[in-house]
Amino acid sequence: MVEILEGRKTQVFEKGKDGFEISCGKASVAGSVSQRACVFCGSRVVLYPIADALHLIHGPIGCASYTWDIRGSMSSGPELHRMSFSTDLRENEVIYGGEKKLRAALVELIDEYRPKAAFVYSTCIVGIIGDDVGAVCASVAAEKGIPVLPVNSEGFKGTKKDGYRAACEAVFKLTGRDNLTPVSKFSINILGDFNLAGETWIIKEYYRRMGIEVVSCITGDGRVDEISRSHRAALNVVQCSGSMTYLAKMMKDTYGIPFKRVSYFGIEDMSAALYDVASFFEDDEINAATGKLVYDEVSTLLPMLAEYRRDLEGRKAAIYVGGSFKAFSLVKALRHLGMATVVVGSQTGSEEDYNYLKEITDEGTIICDDTNPLELSRFILEKGADLLIGGVKERPIAYKMGIAFCDHNHERKEALAGFEGMRNFAREVHDSVMSPVWKYSPARIAARKGEDE
């Protein structure tokens, strides 16, 4: 195994070689080039797709600058979420407090944009200087007559996961407010899909074809009014387990709505998700519609995948993503393309998640929590991966090493969820792995020479 920081040794395992008691969910070791972000980042990415709410970042300018429209969450209507609003705290407020500035900013914004609700994100120094964000929000809410919700997302208060939790707590306050609008008995909420590249729309359409009403999407293409009546849906369907399970649990405890965890990536997981939801309603029509949907979609998809598979068979992949649930689906999806996963890791996986990963991967696969570029590049080299699946910071590492890359994070350009997402995924992986550009990659040239000799 490659050299690993002493404090990280229990966060990296090789299946078949090491004992398996991964430690995870801990803060990054000080001094590592961590690929992780902070609490604020977690809250911000989760809530941001609510398109008719105001998102005000209370802090110095950086936190607003770096999160301005960085995630391709699409909206079918209002696009207020794509603006960047900041109180731009300066030295003066750091000394005397930022409450006055926050209040003024909120009032100006609400008067100008008339949003349906407002989220106020606390950043690191707000937690230190001790602004009473809750009190400001409450008083503005009373004055303006809309929900103004503090998000307790001070960056240092944990990991990105804690940010998801803070986001769930904030969004939960929007639920339970509309008891009048009729809601079907065959109804669900889609939790944990963010409509990247229009993915929520794909999934929503599947449910429509099954005869199921989607009451709200939290938060992809999200709307405040829909969330207000979300508590009356019959079932919560949770994707991206890391970010939204907490909300599902709160809604279960408060409103008695059961929830199911699903994944929309890959053929098995996508089909299983739909069947799972259908079986919940115990309705013949829904069951029949679901069976037909899956049959139709899969029978169109499989021949297409076979074409890609011909070229990709036997290639190896490395995966490093934010949530571990996505990693599960990717391991399975890659198998459909004839590709084995040789390295797999996540920023926020739990022990349970890593145990599951161990079950579904082959002997010799490296499983890691919160890795860094140096480790990752060595794992890739050692295992001879042809492809890396990751996010923005991983892309140039893959390219510099001369291997293919697929963005399965905020910057995906094509929908990767659903059956058509699987086809897009296959095409993207195929196009990157098979690109003629790798003919000129020094690493490949060296490898070819090695084979010839």
Added chain:
Amino acid sequence: MLLRHTPEKIVERSALTINPAKTCQPVGAMYAALGVHKCLPHSHGSQGCCSYHRSALTRHYKEPVMATTSSFTEGASVFGGQANILEAINNVFNLYDPDIIAVHTTCLSEVIGDDLTQILNKAEGDGQIPRGKKVIHASTPSFKGSHITGFSNMTTSFVDHFAVNSGKKIKQINILPSFIEPSDMSEIKHIVEELEVKYVMLPDTSDVVNGPMDGKFRMYPKGGTTLESIKTMGDSITSFALGRTGAMAAAKLLDTKCKVPCDILDLPISLKATDVFVDAVRTAAGVPVPESLMLERGQYLDVMIDMNQYTAGKTVSLVGDPDMLVGMAAFCVENDMKVLHVISGTAPGPKFERRIKEICGEDVIVKSGAQADMFYFHQLIKNEKPDLVLGNTYCKYICRDEDIPLIRMGFPIYDRIGHSYFPVVGYRGGLRLLEKVLDVFMDRQDRDAKEEKFELVM
């Protein structure tokens, strides 16, 4: 209409920034530190900051950007980050083996009051820093200044820690560029090399964030100013700061600390500013201007004259960072374009506004600092629509809504390539920029011309 929410009427805002035209200090500090060879930037704060800055730089340069973090937790925020930084130093030298760790602070570590000078001195005294290795720091709170201030503070910190006056003058000049692209740093070096003058440039991100693909992932690419050469900066005959906001502080420090006199110039964007720079270097070093530079100058001038009718009278709005804006304005004016608006989120002081008005005339609207954001910029444009916008990627929302061509300049540029490979400084940079401007205007003319006015020869 992405920005359907922007009203035409300009209202004074008291407390609010909408769509910022700046970002915070640490990212500038990180970028400056990448311009020193075998130096690893280190962010003293929560890990989100480091992640954001690396993402921002990665998106801009399409290159791996390495930096470490103190990974503050709730405990560190209560009891101080001393334990974190000491652990970090130990880990970083053990695993990543840089020659220098360049620590920059964040709003969090500034507010809780970590005294890095004292902490790092103690670490040095206790033998926690390996022999021959260096740890320096710069104070870069996000609630003061902007990314340009952070860049300046980190550059100044390198001078502060390493430059010495040995008492023996070296016949070389110091060049301190403001926050510019690696391609621009290369072009400035090219000019000085053509003049055959020995120099030290600090920082120098060329060959760091625009490196080649060679099949290896390198923590430390081949470029960057070396520690040895930074030390000699105290013995140089003179320093040139290229850009008042981003480069002056380091040059001034070389003056007060090492008695190296300094000259504060504009960035050499535009023929005139490049002439000034070439002349200043020539005079300081006592060298003639070679044919090769005269050729570059002549070619740019030739195109300026040939194509003058296509730029004459066109109106332009500029947004970006102060030092770049001065150059961009000069470029526009020398090509007979009229600058309508100049907006910078960074507050560079009153001299900036005076300088812009000197270049553009009294009619230009200049605003910087608080509320000088993209929202305001858009409102100005709604009131007077320019033929062209020069600014960073975020201008694309405005330009799409208002149907105005955009040429990307400044930081960040997330959606086009070229900026890290091709310069805008110097004569060759001027020629490139003019080509881009002409392409834009002439494409529009071809698109919009009536059939009978559609020309083959332009």
